Amino acid sequence: MTRSTKRAVRDGALAVFWLWFGARLLNDWFGGVFVAAGEPFFDPQPVADASTALREAVAGTGVLGEPVGWVANGLGSLSFAMTYLPDLAAGAWLTVVLTIFATIFGLVLAVPLAAARVYGRVTHWVALAFIELIRGTPLLAQLFVLYYALPLSRWFAAVPYLGSGIVPEQAVWVAVVGFTINSAAYQAEYIRGSIEGIDPGQLVAARSIGLSRVQGIRYVVMPQALRFAIPSWTNELVYLTKYSSLAAFITVGELFHAARAAAYANYRFLDLFLLAAVVYLALVLSATTVMEWVRGRVAIPGVGGSGDGRMSAD
Amino acid sequence: MDSVFLSAQPLGDWEFVWQQRQFFVEGTRIAVELTFYSIVLGFILGLPAGVVEAYGGPYSKGVVRPVGVAIRGTPILVIIAITYFAFGVSPAFLAATLALGVRSAAYQSQIFRGAIESVEGGQMEAARAVGLSKLDAIRHVVLPQALRRSVPGFQNEFTIVLKDTSIAYAIGVAELLKRSYDLFSLQTSAALEVFLAASLIYFVLTFSVNRGIEVLNDRVAIPGGNY
Amino acid sequence: MAENRLLDVVDVHQSYGEERVLEGISFEMDRQDVKVLVGPSGSGKSTMLRCINRLTDIDEGEIALDGESIYDMNQNDLRRQVGMVFQDFNLFAHLTALENVTLGLKRVRDMSEPDAVEKAARQLESVGLREQANSYPAELSGGQKQRVGIARALAMDPKLMLFDEPTSALDPELIGEVLEVMRDLAEEGMTMLVVTHEMGFARQAATDVLFLEDGELVEQGPPDQLFEAPEQDRTRDFLGRLTSLHGDQ
Numbered sequence: 001m002t003r004s005t006k007r008a009v010r011d012g013a014l015a016v017f018w019l020w021f022g023a024r025l026l027n028d029w030f031g032g033v034f035v036a037a038g039e040p041f042f043d044p045q046p047v048a049d050a051s052t053a054l055r056e057a058v059a060g061t062g063v064l065g066e067p068v069g070w071v072a073n074g075l076g077s078l079s080f081a082m083t084y085l086p087d088l089a090a091g092a093w094l095t096v097v098l099t100i101f102a103t104i105f106g107l108v109l110a111v112p113l114a115a116a117r118v119y120g121r122v123t124h125w126v127a128l129a130f131i132e133l134i135r136g137t138p139l140l141a142q143l144f145v146l147y148y149a150l151p152l153s154r155w156f157a158a159v160p161y162l163g164s165g166i167v168p169e170q171a172v173w174v175a176v177v178g179f180t181i182n183s184a185a186y187q188a189e190y191i192r193g194s195i196e197g198i199d200p201g202q203l204v205a206a207r208s209i210g211l212s213r214v215q216g217i218r219y220v221v222m223p224q225a226l227r228f229a230i231p232s233w234t235n236e237l238v239y240l241t242k243y244s245s246l247a248a249f250i251t252v253g254e255l256f257h258a259a260r261a262a263a264y265a266n267y268r269f270l271d272l273f274l275l276a277a278v279v280y281l282a283l284v285l286s287a288t289t290v291m292e293w294v295r296g297r298v299a300i301p302g303v304g305g306s307g308d309g310r311m312s313a314d
Numbered sequence: 315m316d317s318v319f320l321s322a323q324p325l326g327d328w329e330f331v332w333q334q335r336q337f338f339v340e341g342t343r344i345a346v347e348l349t350f351y352s353i354v355l356g357f358i359l360g361l362p363a364g365v366v367e368a369y370g371g372p373y374s375k376g377v378v379r380p381v382g383v384a385i386r387g388t389p390i391l392v393i394i395a396i397t398y399f400a401f402g403v404s405p406a407f408l409a410a411t412l413a414l415g416v417r418s419a420a421y422q423s424q425i426f427r428g429a430i431e432s433v434e435g436g437q438m439e440a441a442r443a444v445g446l447s448k449l450d451a452i453r454h455v456v457l458p459q460a461l462r463r464s465v466p467g468f469q470n471e472f473t474i475v476l477k478d479t480s481i482a483y484a485i486g487v488a489e490l491l492k493r494s495y496d497l498f499s500l501q502t503s504a505a506l507e508v509f510l511a512a513s514l515i516y517f518v519l520t521f522s523v524n525r526g527i528e529v530l531n532d533r534v535a536i537p538g539g540n541y
Numbered sequence: 542m543a544e545n546r547l548l549d550v551v552d553v554h555q556s557y558g559e560e561r562v563l564e565g566i567s568f569e570m571d572r573q574d575v576k577v578l579v580g581p582s583g584s585g586k587s588t589m590l591r592c593i594n595r596l597t598d599i600d601e602g603e604i605a606l607d608g609e610s611i612y613d614m615n616q617n618d619l620r621r622q623v624g625m626v627f628q629d630f631n632l633f634a635h636l637t638a639l640e641n642v643t644l645g646l647k648r649v650r651d652m653s654e655p656d657a658v659e660k661a662a663r664q665l666e667s668v669g670l671r672e673q674a675n676s677y678p679a680e681l682s683g684g685q686k687q688r689v690g691i692a693r694a695l696a697m698d699p700k701l702m703l704f705d706e707p708t709s710a711l712d713p714e715l716i717g718e719v720l721e722v723m724r725d726l727a728e729e730g731m732t733m734l735v736v737t738h739e740m741g742f743a744r745q746a747a748t749d750v751l752f753l754e755d756g757e758l759v760e761q762g763p764p765d766q767l768f769e770a771p772e773q774d775r776t777r778d779f780l781g782r783l784t785s786l787h788g789d790q
């Protein structure tokens with residue numbers, strides 16, 4: 001396959017995924033627009049029946065029946081997916097919420113952190129300590145500290161409307177806080193790297209036309225540095241999408257949590273975890289695709305380049 | 315270990331952590347072992363995968379690349395869960411090692427591929443011009459340079475694997491975080507102390523590994539510069 | 542005559558995808574010939590050399606070494622018999638000067654370690670680098686690097702040596718030491734095909750100069766004839782410009 005056909009296939013698959021995902025969420029939030037909330041859009045039963053019928057038809061035909069058996073298995077998997085995808089959709093929604101909020105809030109914290117790390121004196125050490133401590137300890141341990149050791153969830157419990165309607169409940173917000181703190185530390189490092197990659201002459205030139213140091217950083221250095229950091233953000237989004245699964249351990253009903261709950265109900269661990277993996281993959285690919293587009297949109301000739309995230313997904 | 319469950323009188327929370335230090339030491343040992351075996355497994359699988367990605371034909375690449383993309387796109391938690399619950403690998407320590415190792419291989423292959431591709435094409439060409447076969451050229455000329463260049467990439471990889479051993483908590487491996495959680499359920503008032511103590515140990519470990527790799531990097535450097 | 546013939550290049554065509562680089566090149570080399578290949582950038586000089594040791598494959602035509610088609614020979618064997626020296630040296634960065642030379646001796650010629658070391662040391666000495674045997678490439682000057690490159694190729698006892706602009710990446714004051722090694726080699730009777738713009742070397746050492754343009758061999762002949770009385774205007778133009786650029790050494 002050529003590059004462009006691969007891309008077309010990917011975009012097509014993602015479009016189907018998001019059409020389904022969007023319809024699913026709308027349907028379930030508004031009490032069943034198309035079908036009853038949480039019910040499959042199409043009845044999986046006929047597909048399952050077809051699978052069983054095929055399998056019975058070729059039972060005992062040996063090698064000849066093999067290919068038909070594969071079709072039967074495929075149909076079986078399809079009906080399985082149709083049955084359980086609605087359960088996973090609600091979890092996937094929380095995964096998306098966690099990822100997006102943490103990335104955005106993380107960025108808001110990361111910009112001053114990075115500036116402090118590069119340009120600060122006392123603040124340099126504060127930022128450095130924060131960044132290194134967060135990056136040097138496991139995310140799950142951080143979540144446990146927030147959830148079990150600090151009164152965060154009690155505070156969130158006092159906030160009105162949390163957990164009602166489509167507003168997620170308090171554990172989700174504890175997770176958002178955790179992921180935000182974690183992501184801020186990583187994003188600050190990416191931005192620091194980009195700042196240091198920018199010619200110091202840029203700041204000198206900014207000062208020479210009369211901008212203050214802070215203005216020079218704000219209007220000249222940062223706009224370039226943030227563009228340089230885009231490839232790292234792609235990785236950050238991918239990372240958060242995957243690691244948001246850890247929120248399951250502080251009771252957040254995200255994608256992994258949903259798959260595990262369904263698996264404990266029917267013991268089809270492999271099928272459900274693989275299905276979850278496929279949904280994660282769709283989310284990860286969406287993230288990289290969107291960031292590719294963002295990168296094209298904000299590109300300035302001669303400014304940009306490749307950075308590294310905490311791990312590159314591809 | 316059993317002493318934990320016998321301690322009856324209430325203790326101060328830091329005192330409690332100190333009293334249970336043996337528990338942390340054991341957890342640390344398991345976390346370190348898990349990291350070590352996973353990285354080794356990742357190396358054994360990841361190096362050939364990286365070579366294939368750099369030099370393979372359309373078929374071998376066509377297999378290795380998508381598998382890598384799928385593994386790198388899947389949360390480690392899901393990989394661990396599939397290994398343990400779905401494939402039924404047991405004991406849990408083995409399942410965690412396999413899961414972390416295979417995932418690490420997927421990332422190490424990228425470290426190696428990148429390092430191989432960073433070795434100038436002229437090196438391969440010169441080796442071939444002397445009469446070395448392609449395999450010999452890879453083995454004796456490209457890889458020795460690529461491996462040196464991949465050392466810094468291992469800082470990141472080690473840190474990630476070390477921290478992610480904590481996720482083996484999900485399948486009950488008695489590593490550091492799992493043990494901390496057990497202690498916390500024993501004396502819930504000590505939550506902050508217990509989890510901070512565990513975090514501190516992780517931090518010391520990642521910090522030491524990073525410094526260690528920097529030292530290693532200097533040790534293996536080619537005189538006059540790697541590049 | 543026939544047994545004195547070393548290389549036959551017959552009507553060679555080569556292309557990279559759509560781009561046609563060589564369009565019917567023919568020439569031959571006898572033993573102890575030193576031929577200098579000149580031509581504008583992109584004319585296909587490097588490609589011609591790379592075809593001879595099969596770093597690049599040809600589309601049409603025939604190349605024979607010692608009367609045997611290079612496509613009938615074992616590839617690694619061919620490359621052992623044809624030494625190559627690169628413009629940017631391509632020394633193995635992780636190996637010392639000595640190890641650069643021994644690698645091929647050990648892995649291709651299956652020599653024992655002591656034999657390989659002894660031969661490599663002699664080879665390095667012959668290019669004036671005895672002192673630098675244990676230095677890594679990054680610790681050598683450009684001229685020293687290129688002399689290691691030559692020693693590395695010579696150690697394989699090649700029948701033919703190919704040089705692709707061996708002095709183009711060197712600072713002017715370092716060019717001399719490399720040309721000197723090459724002149725000595727020519728005097729010892731090595732068969733050499735050299736891409737270079739060093740006209741002084743061509744005049745002194747070359748038996749023939751070949752002028753290549755747009756993938757075609759425009760003219761060839763002894764240096765005096767080509768420099769003083771070229772038959773083609775294109776040759777005169779090019780050599781005139783070259784001499785004014787590089788001077789006569």
Ligand SMILES: Nc1ncnc2c1ncn2[C@@H]1O[C@H](COP(=O)(O)OP(=O)(O)OP(=O)(O)O)[C@@H](O)[C@H]1O
Nearest residue numbers: 557558560562580581582583584585586587588589
């Ligand atoms: N690996 C390659 N792939 C595609 N095209 C190539 C490749 N190598 C060379 N070419 C093209 O082939 C043509 C001839 O290149 P070649 O390197 O042989 O020229 P040259 O005469 O050695 O030039 P120079 O004096 O610049 O070294 C050029 O147009 C070049 O762009």
Ligand SMILES: [Mg+2]
Nearest residue numbers: 586587588705
């Ligand atoms: Mg050339």
